[in-house]
Amino acid sequence: MTTVGQVTGPSEEVAAGSPPDLAVKVEGLTKRYGELFAVRDLDLVVPRGAIFGLIGPNGAGKSTTFLALASLLTPTSGKVEIAGCDPATDPRGVRGKLGYMPDVMGVYDNLRVHEYLAFFAGAYRVPRTAWPALIDGLLELVDLSGKREAMVDSLSRGMKQRLSLARALVHDPEVLVLDEPASGLDPRARVELRELLVELRAMGKTVVVSSHILAELEEMCTEVAIMEAGRLLAVGTPRSIGDQLGGGRTIRVRLAGGEVQEHAVVTEGDQQALLARLVAEGLPVVEFTETSSGLEDLFLRITKGVVQ
Amino acid sequence: MKLWRRPLNPVLARELKERLRTRRATVVVTAYLMILALILQVVYSALSSSAADAFNGGIVATQSARFGRSLFETLLFFMLLLVCFIVPGLTADAITGERERQTLVPLQVSLLSPRAIVSGKLLASLAFVTLLVLATLPLLGVSFLLGGVSVGQMARGVAVVLATGLVVACLALACSSLARRTQAAMVLAYAATLFLTLGSVMIYGAQAVLDDEAEPHRPPLAVLTLNPFLAAADATGQQTFDGSVTSPLELMRGLLDEVDRNAVAFDQGFVGGPGFVGGGFAENGEGFMDAAPPRLAPPPVPPPAVPSPETTGVSETTVAGGSGETEVGGAPGPDDVVSIAPVAPDGFSGPGPIRLEGQDPFVLDDDRLPFWMWSALVLATVAAAASLLAARRLRTPSTRTA
Ligand SMILES: Nc1ncnc2c1ncn2[C@@H]1O[C@H](COP(=O)(O)OP(=O)(O)OP(=O)(O)O)[C@@H](O)[C@H]1O
Ligand SMILES: [Mg+2]
Numbered sequence: 001m002t003t004v005g006q007v008t009g010p011s012e013e014v015a016a017g018s019p020p021d022l023a024v025k026v027e028g029l030t031k032r033y034g035e036l037f038a039v040r041d042l043d044l045v046v047p048r049g050a051i052f053g054l055i056g057p058n059g060a061g062k063s064t065t066f067l068a069l070a071s072l073l074t075p076t077s078g079k080v081e082i083a084g085c086d087p088a089t090d091p092r093g094v095r096g097k098l099g100y101m102p103d104v105m106g107v108y109d110n111l112r113v114h115e116y117l118a119f120f121a122g123a124y125r126v127p128r129t130a131w132p133a134l135i136d137g138l139l140e141l142v143d144l145s146g147k148r149e150a151m152v153d154s155l156s157r158g159m160k161q162r163l164s165l166a167r168a169l170v171h172d173p174e175v176l177v178l179d180e181p182a183s184g185l186d187p188r189a190r191v192e193l194r195e196l197l198v199e200l201r202a203m204g205k206t207v208v209v210s211s212h213i214l215a216e217l218e219e220m221c222t223e224v225a226i227m228e229a230g231r232l233l234a235v236g237t238p239r240s241i242g243d244q245l246g247g248g249r250t251i252r253v254r255l256a257g258g259e260v261q262e263h264a265v266v267t268e269g270d271q272q273a274l275l276a277r278l279v280a281e282g283l284p285v286v287e288f289t290e291t292s293s294g295l296e297d298l299f300l301r302i303t304k305g306v307v308q
Numbered sequence: 309m310k311l312w313r314r315p316l317n318p319v320l321a322r323e324l325k326e327r328l329r330t331r332r333a334t335v336v337v338t339a340y341l342m343i344l345a346l347i348l349q350v351v352y353s354a355l356s357s358s359a360a361d362a363f364n365g366g367i368v369a370t371q372s373a374r375f376g377r378s379l380f381e382t383l384l385f386f387m388l389l390l391v392c393f394i395v396p397g398l399t400a401d402a403i404t405g406e407r408e409r410q411t412l413v414p415l416q417v418s419l420l421s422p423r424a425i426v427s428g429k430l431l432a433s434l435a436f437v438t439l440l441v442l443a444t445l446p447l448l449g450v451s452f453l454l455g456g457v458s459v460g461q462m463a464r465g466v467a468v469v470l471a472t473g474l475v476v477a478c479l480a481l482a483c484s485s486l487a488r489r490t491q492a493a494m495v496l497a498y499a500a501t502l503f504l505t506l507g508s509v510m511i512y513g514a515q516a517v518l519d520d521e522a523e524p525h526r527p528p529l530a531v532l533t534l535n536p537f538l539a540a541a542d543a544t545g546q547q548t549f550d551g552s553v554t555s556p557l558e559l560m561r562g563l564l565d566e567v568d569r570n571a572v573a574f575d576q577g578f579v580g581g582p583g584f585v586g587g588g589f590a591e592n593g594e595g596f597m598d599a600a601p602p603r604l605a606p607p608p609v610p611p612p613a614v615p616s617p618e619t620t621g622v623s624e625t626t627v628a629g630g631s632g633e634t635e636v637g638g639a640p641g642p643d644d645v646v647s648i649a650p651v652a653p654d655g656f657s658g659p660g661p662i663r664l665e666g667q668d669p670f671v672l673d674d675d676r677l678p679f680w681m682w683s684a685l686v687l688a689t690v691a692a693a694a695s696l697l698a699a700r701r702l703r704t705p706s707t708r709t710a
Contacts, residue, residue, distance in 0.1 A: 070417050092419065100417045106410030110329040111322065122318030123418035167414060 022081070023048045023175045023206035024069060029078035031064050031230075038064040040230040042078070046208060046223070048174075051201050053217035053224040053238075054210040061230040062210040063103050066179045069208070070100040083174050096124075099168035103179040103210075105160050107152040113144060116152045117166060124171035138166040141199075143192065157184040165196075176200065178209045182216055194220045214238075239268075256284035318420065319428025324435060333436065336398070340390050341443055344383060348447055351382045355554070376454025381544065381555030383451060384465045387444055388540055391437055391473045392505055396497035398436060399480035402429040403698070404490040422702035426695050430477055437473030441466055465544050471684070472536040475691045476501050482694035485701035508534040512567070529571050532683075534690070538564055539683035564679060 024046035031039045039061040046052045054062050067073035068080050071087030071094045080086065085093035108116065117135045126134060139145045142162040147155060155163060161184050168176060178197075182190050197207050197220055211217050217224055218238040225235040234241050251274060253261040265271045271290075278285050327333050355375050406412040415425060448465075451457055476497075483496035508531045515528045532538055541560035 072413065072417060095417055095419055098417075100414075102410070102413050104410045106406075106412075106414075108322070108326060108409070108411060110326045115322075115325065119318055119322045120414065120418060122315060122321065123415065123420045125419050128315055164414075171419070 021048055022046065023050065023083055024052070024208060025079075025081040026065070026069075027079045029065065029068060029080060030076045031061070031068065031073065032076045037230045039068070039075075042227070042230070042232055044225060044232070044235070046206060048206050049201060049204065050222045051197055051207045051209070051220055053221035054208065054227065055212070055214050055217060055224055056210075056227040057212060059229070060227045062227065063179055064230075065227075066100070066177050066208075066210065069177050070098060071095060072100075096171065097174045099171070099173035099176045101164050101168040101176070101178045101181060103183075105164040107155070107160060107163075109151075109153050111152050112148070113139070113150050113152055113155070113163060114148050116163065117170060120167050120170045126171060134170065138169055141169070141196065142166045158186060158189050161185060162189070162193075165193075169200075174205060176205055176207045178207065180210055180212070182209075182211060182213075190216070250290070252287065252289050253278060253283075253285060254287035256286050317424060317428040317431065319415075319425050320431045320435075323428060323432035327432065327436065333439075336394060337440060337443055340394065340440055341447075343390060344386055344444060344447055347386050348379065348383060348450065351379055352450075355379070372454050373456030375456070376451045377456035378555045378558075379454065380448065380451035380457045380462070380465070381557040383444070383447060384469070384540060384544065385537070385556040387441070387469050388472055388537055391440065391469055392476055392501050392536070394440070395433060395437060395473050395476040396480040396483075396501050397494065399429070399433045399477045400484050400487075400493040400497035401490040402433075402481050403484040403702070404487055404493045405484075407488075408490060416702065422699040425702055426481060426699045429481055430474065430695060433477035433480075434470065434474050437470055437477075440473075441469055461544050465540070468536070468540040468543050468680075471687070472540070475536065475687045476504070478691035478694040478698075479504075481698045482701075485698040504534050505537060508532055509538075516570075529567060530686075532564075532567065533679070533686040535683070536687065539680045539687070542678060542683070543680035568679075 022045060024044065026042055026044040029039055029042040029044075030037065042061070042065060044052075044054075044065075054065065056062050064073065068075050068087070069082060071082075071091040074088070080088075082094045083097045085097060087094045111119070114135050117138060118131050121131050121134060122128075136145070139148055142165055144159060144162055144166065147159060152160070152163065161181065165178065165181060168178070181197075182193055185193060197209065200207055209217065209221075214224065214226070221238055223236065224238050224241060226233045226241065251263045251265055251271060253263065255261070263274050265274055275288060278288075355378055403412070406415065416422075420428075448462060452459075452462060479500040480493075480497035483500060484490075484493040487493035487496055511531045512528055515531075537557075538560055541557040542564060544557065545561050
């Protein structure tokens with residue numbers, strides 16, 4: 001409990017003084033559903049301008065955490081802060097600063113794509129004169145310009161997903177909380193989403209995303225956290241996470257002539273040493289890649305598949 | 309912010325757009341109009357044949373007015389009935405529908421306040437009721453042309469329908485916010501509406517039937533203020549036209565008169581067995597006026613009707629036209645009620661409600677608040693409470709259906 005005291009001390013200074021440089025702060029967040037701890041004593045810190053990935057298997061508590069961030073859930077205990085606003089005391093402040101994309105996306109039956117966005121522009125009190133430019137810009141951003149006049153419920157799943165993302169951006173929020181934005185997207189759309197998130201980051205926004213797949217987030221995230229069964233297992237840069245957990249990566253080496261070797265490495269030093277050794281041995285190396293399945297292995301190893 | 313500068317409630321705008329695009333709205337309006345036209349046709353032919361019988365073909369002006377009035381009231385009754393039938397169905401899915409389509413979370417996380425969401429939904433329902441009423445205007449025009457109905461009464465009738473629509477919509481919305489599924493919300497909403505319309509009358513009746521004769525209670529008049537039909541009957545009644553009218557609303561006015569007489573009779577101690585009158589009144593002798601004796605039993609008045617129209621009315625009115633039989637000591641406030649000294653004629657000792665001759669409190673008391681106003685107050689309270697409940701339920705951030 002002493003650690004909690006140490007953490008809260010400085011944070012209060014920040015809240016009182018200069019604008020907080022943290023986009024998201026979660027302290028000791030716990031949510032219980034009866035006997036079940038959906039989230040247990042979770043601490044997270046997301047600096048401004050980060051792309052933060054939250055990774056975990058089904059039922060890990062990602063969506064529950066995000067609901068708490070989005071001021072839609074009262075935690076059993078613990079504290080959440082979005083850009084200096086507490087959802088418990090100032091939900092409107094949070095809602096103005098946060099774009100939330102839920103894991104499920106519902107749509108209205110009889111609304112066109114641009115009307116859907118206009119509706120939310122109204123709901124976020126965007127002045128009416130700004131709507132046309134805003135809607136066009138957003139549709140451009142998520143690559144749905146061609147579907148402007150389409151009925152929302154006629155969109156494909158991936159398109160709905162993108163529309164949902166556009167909706168979350170309608171009020172130009174500082175912080176984006178996206179719950180599994182890549183699910184249901186085709187590989188090309190995934191790449192585009194990744195690019196889009198990087199672009200949003202360049203616009204000065206902070207992005208928090210969740211996923212089941214570590215490899216999916218690894219490339220774009222500045223930081224990832226792995227959680228399971230409501231608890232945090234590891235936090236850090238995607239590179240460091242493997243080291244932290246003492247897990248290794250797998251290096252695939254293909255030699256001229258078709259022979260394939262797989263080498264387990266732990267640190268980047270190991271990786272350099274391996275390459276140096278291969279070259280020193282004079283082997284005809286034509287390919288030296290880290291397999292993404294290595295990350296998956298790691299993920300599978302550290303998450304035990306505990307189902308609560 | 310100035311009212312006309314304010315942007316339209318986004319929820320209302322979207323609801324209107326969506327509703328106008330579905331076929332449901334058209335179907336409902338068409339069905340509604342067809343039913344009303346059919347009723348108009350039936351009533352018209354029934355009334356005109358009876359009029360023709362009486363006057364050998366030519367309808368006299370008063371007869372025509374009577375006729376027009378009857379048509380108007382019958383139409384009004386069925387408009388109310390249809391509104392009570394349609395509005396719950398169109399409103400009960402307001403929140404459960406969003407929840408089921410998983411569109412509620414984006415709404416809740418937006419800057420729309422729960423109150424704005426609720427009022428948007430309510431206004432959308434009200435807009436639909438307005439559409440229904442506007443569609444009925446040509447039919448109402450028929451009765452207007454026949455005479456017997458003033459523009460004011462017509463407006464009042466329309467206002468009653470709109471108000472009833474709003475009250476029912478508020479209730480349905482509250483049900484929608486309480487239920488998990490649309491079906492459950494529908495059932496709840498129709499039950500609530502049924503309670504207002506039939507339930508209120510049944511409670512009143514049951515009370516009257518079950519009442520212990522040895523210790524009678526004041527008839528529970530307050531419960532009747534929940535009934536929009538009775539309010540409509542009272543609100544559109546008797547002001548300018550005094551010919552006899554045949555319509556469902558006229559029947560209700562008869563019922564209201566009866567109820568009112570019973571209440572007044574009770575207040576004056578005429579109800580109950582002989583022991584009732586003898587016990588309470590005999591001890592004090594005839595001199596009630598100076599002593600202001602405690603009443604036999606303080607009337608158990610339910611909260612919404614604390615200043616129930618009858619008590620107030622009676623207590624503040626010196627009954628001048630009452631042929632000297634009764635005198636009223638003006639004591640405002642329902643609790644220390646009124647000492648009325650009846651020179652009880654023999655006939656009053658019999659059990660059961662009694663009609664007071666020469667005194668019709670319903671017509672007589674001009675300065676008391678009429679029944680329909682009480683009803684409006686009570687129903688407005690109910691509606692406000694229901695919509696606040698709905699807004700509250702939207703605020704509580706338990707969002708998942710799973
Ligand atoms: N409203 C609720 N009532 C009861 N239990 C709940 C509720 N919401 C979530 N849970 C439980 O909390 C745990 C965490 O759920 P959550 O939705 O946060 O997981 P998740 O990490 O988002 O999973 P997924 O990857 O499948 O989306 C689960 O065990 C779930 O059953
Ligand atoms: Mg989830």
